[in-house]
Amino acid sequence: MxxxxxxxxxxxxxxxxxxxxxxxxxxxxxxxxxxxxxxxxxxxxxxxxxxxxxxxxxxxxxxxxxxxxxxxxxxxxxxxxxxxxxxxxxAAERLPGTPAVARYGWxxxxxxxxxxxxxxxxxxxxxxxxxxxxxxxxxxxxxxxxxxxxxxxxxxxxxxxxxxxxxxxxxxxxxxxxxSLDLPADAPATPLCGSCSRCLPACPTGAIREPFVVDSRLCIAFHTIENRDPDLPAPIAAALGGWVAGCDICQEVCPWNQQPLESSKDPDVQPRPWWLGLPAEEALSWSDALWDERLRASALRRIRPWMWRRNIRAVLGRAAPRPTP
Known part of the structure; x- marks a missing residue:
């Protein structure tokens, strides 16, 4: 050799x-x-x-x-x-009527x-x-x-x-x-979406402007997690459909996610016990201290407590409280 x-x-x-x-x-x-x-x-x-x-x-x-x-x-x-x-x-689902959180945040x-x-x-x-x-x-x-x-x-x-x-x-x-090592490379993956475009019309805000192009300005995930404005834009708030932290709609309709999937047993991705049945009114009432305790070691800590309440109020159709003069 x-x-x-x-x-x-x-x-x-x-x-x-x-x-x-x-x-x-x-x-x-x-x-x-x-x-x-x-x-x-x-x-x-x-x-x-x-x-x-x-x-x-x-x-x-x-x-x-x-x-x-x-x-x-x-x-x-x-x-x-x-x-x-x-x-x-x-393989778990939230109870109907409870605030929706993207799976990665469970x-x-x-x-x-x-x-x-x-x-x-x-x-x-x-x-x-x-x-x-x-x-x-x-x-x-x-x-x-x-x-x-x-x-x-x-x-x-x-x-x-x-x-x-x-x-x-x-x-x-x-x-x-x-x-820094030279290692033999694997072959790039072959795209297999084909003619399927279910994710485009499924987005309630039209954020997927065309295949492979997501406009963050229209994305529920962006607005619930990254938007630091006191109020969400009215069209976004009207389209939340229960989502208070992120959004999985475009993934849920994907045929590749509707096949039988292996449910992870990894302890680090299991949902916190209260996530899937948390009443909106209870979540809205959390103090900053309770929010800090409940979301300790969570990716959702990028959302500040006031944003958490803003998003839940939008889902419930309530205006933000205004300071009294």
Missing amino acids: THRAAGTARAAELAEALKREAGALGFDPVGIAAVPAGERWQLRSAALERWLAAGHQAGMAWMADPRRQRIETLLPGVRSLLAVGLNYYV GRDYHRVIEGRLRRLGRWLEATVPGVRWRACVDSAPLMDKAWAEEAGLGWIGKHGNLIDRRRGSWLLLGHLLT
Whole structure:
């Protein structure tokens, strides 16, 4: 065996070992992408530029961070990326008439969960290959996470803008481990939405302006989580349909999410006991202190207590209380 062939064989063995370790940490699917990326990623990068130019990011100025399209600024010398998915689908439903919360917010803060597990994976990699450099990234990092996951073969980006896996549907939380190692890449995923466009008309505010283009200015998830105005826009408030934190409508109608799905047993994604039967009036009455206690270690802490009450009032059709003169 030549030196080059021996090096290639070792890299392949290391890649498989890295994937096994990721699987042992609860990640599935997993895949590897080479840096720099291929043509598909370049098309996604160009689409991001068009999306930003159209103002679809609304108030999310961080989406224009130039590092998002320059992965080497996150880890100088990066040569490969391990993309991982964490299944957060749990076969449970909220009681009718209770406030709706996006499924990703049912359990513990996925940023902490995924980053913690990726750091363990990075330390394993460093112990296996002394001197290797790595960085763990979740979606709070300026990285085109869905595009890189697609490049690594985890799934394809659907017309609703979410990554879809053939077995898991789109109920996947994503993470990435950047590394200075040259590892053999997996084939990018093949898009399988075909002619289906159920997600477009399902959106009650028309936020999916065209396939693969979500206008945050019209998105219920954006307004319930990111909008810091005292009141929600009237058309958004009228269309909430019970959603007080995020929105899953475009995912719920997707055929890939209507197949029999494995319900995750991962303790970190299980719903808090009171989530699925929380009466709106009770949630509206929470003090700031009780809100802080109930949403401890939750991804929904991005919503401030006053926003939580604003959203619930909008769902109940009540105007915000005004200070007395």
